[in-house]
Amino acid sequence: MxxxxxxxxxxxxxxxxxxxxxxxxxxxxxxxHLPIDAVPDMTNTQVTVVTDCGTLTPLEVEQYVTYPVEWTMSGLPNLEELRSVSKFGISVVTIVFEEGTDIYRARQLVTERLVDAAKRIPAGYGVPEIGPLTTALGEILQFEVRGNGYTP
The missing domain is CATH 1.20.5 (Single alpha-helices involved in coiled-coils or other helix-helix interfaces)
Known part of the structure; x- marks a missing residue:
């Protein structure tokens, strides 16, 4: 043969x-003509809401900031999971949507709800803001620069 x-x-x-x-x-x-990404996006659709809370303790951040944001976001369509971290002076709420949800539509829905969330937070405790359009692979490190003449 x-x-x-x-x-x-x-x-x-x-x-x-x-x-x-x-x-x-x-x-x-x-x-x-082969579509290639340097690092393919393997994550689900996520939107992050960040609130700078000044000098509040983690317990106060959770009670006065994180909980109202979570409560406001809890009824979003295609919501899969709601995660949060309350640290000294900062609240980070991550809203995870079902697979296939358009990221721009998800961000629009969260932005619409942020107005209501801001009303539920006491005055002077911070204003929730939508985080940048990144994936979980893009977030490598969080840091803060401090020094004489610089403010955090």
């Missing part, structure tokens, strides 16, 4: 070269 294939290839060199050339051209065409 193998000897017959070799014999056929030697007798029909130009046809074999033409087939190899067509396969190489097809491979090159597909390689140039």
């Amino acid at each position: 193998l000897s017959q294939l070799i014999e056929f290839s030697l007798k029909n060199r130009f046809m074999v070269l033409a087939l190899v050339g067509l396969m190489a051209a097809g491979g090159a065409y597909n390689a140039l």
Whole structure:
């Protein structure tokens, strides 16, 4: 069987070269039109709401800021999960939507609810803001720069 294939290839060199050339051209065409991301986005649709709470303790942040934001966001359509972190002076609420939800539609829904959430937070305790459009892979490190003449 193998000897017959070799014999056929030697007798029909130009046809074999033409087939190899067509396969190489097809491979090159597909390689140039292949959609490739440096780091593919494997995360679900998430929107982050961040509130700077000044000097509030974590318990006060949770009670006066995080809870009202969570309560306001709890009825969003396609909502899958609601997570929050209340730290000294900051509240971070992550709203996770079902797979396939358009990120811009999700951000629009959250932005509409932020107005109501801001009304539920006592005056002077912070204003909730929607976080930047990033994925979980894009958030590597949170840091704060402090020094003489600089304010955090």
